[in-house]
Amino acid sequence: MAAAAAAAAALAGSAAAGVAQLKSEADVAAWERRALKVDGWSRLVWADDGAFYMRKESWQRGSAGTVRLWIRHESLAPDEDGFLSSNTLWEFDCEGRRTRFLAADAYGERNLGGPEKSLDVADAEWTFDRPQTIGESISDTVCTIVEQVMATPATKWRDADN
Numbered sequence: 202m203a204a205a206a207a208a209a210a211a212l213a214g215s216a217a218a219g220v221a222q223l224k225s226e227a228d229v230a231a232w233e234r235r236a237l238k239v240d241g242w243s244r245l246v247w248a249d250d251g252a253f254y255m256r257k258e259s260w261q262r263g264s265a266g267t268v269r270l271w272i273r274h275e276s277l278a279p280d281e282d283g284f285l286s287s288n289t290l291w292e293f294d295c296e297g298r299r300t301r302f303l304a305a306d307a308y309g310e311r312n313l314g315g316p317e318k319s320l321d322v323a324d325a326e327w328t329f330d331r332p333q334t335i336g337e338s339i340s341d342t343v344c345t346i347v348e349q350v351m352a353t354p355a356t357k358w359r360d361a362d363n
Contacts, residue, residue: 222249223277237275238312246338251276253339260350268293268347269303272339275311284318285311294327295344300336301325 223229229247233239242254252275259271269292276285289305303325309315330337 221277223247223252224249232277236311242273245272245342246335248335250278253335255343263292266294266296268295268343270343273313279309282307282318283309285309285315286313288313291339292325293340293343293347295340295347297327297329298340299327299329300340301327 223232226247229244229252233244233252239254242256245253245255247253254273254275255270256273261269263269269290272289272291274287274289279285284307287305287307290303292301292303294300302322304321305319306313307318307320309317330340
């Protein structure tokens with residue numbers, strides 16, 4: 202479990218000292234236009250050091266009512282391992298307010314480009330969402346979308362077990 206938590210933290214990335222921060226929705230939109238290729242990606246949330254995106258077609262229904270989703274993170278500055286972007290598979294238990302990290306690919310360049318490092322977590326353990334964190338914001342956004350999707354009878358889910 203410790204290895205998974207450390208990998209998740211390393212893959213998430215953090216801003217280096219002295220790098221401008223994203224302070225508003227307008228800052229994020231300008232950064233996306235200038236530095237990112239986000240066609241086909243929907244922004245979930247943003248923080249002062251980057252933003253998180255999802256693709257609707259990556260959603261899968263897991264066992265016991267969970268939802269699996271690939272989430273892309275783009276950072277303003279490289280993390281301590283030199284990564285600027287990542288694509289991470291998370292599983293959300295909206296009812297239990299918890300998540301788990303299943304797999305990730307980290308990249309040395311923005312837009313999921315450059316040198317790649319991959320990680321799969323065979324024994325992924327659930328962690329509870331911590332109040333007032335980016336993780337809680339992502340979970341809140343994902344679970345709100347899940348509620349809306351579940352209310353639509355014509356929704357077709359891909360099963361994660363297939």
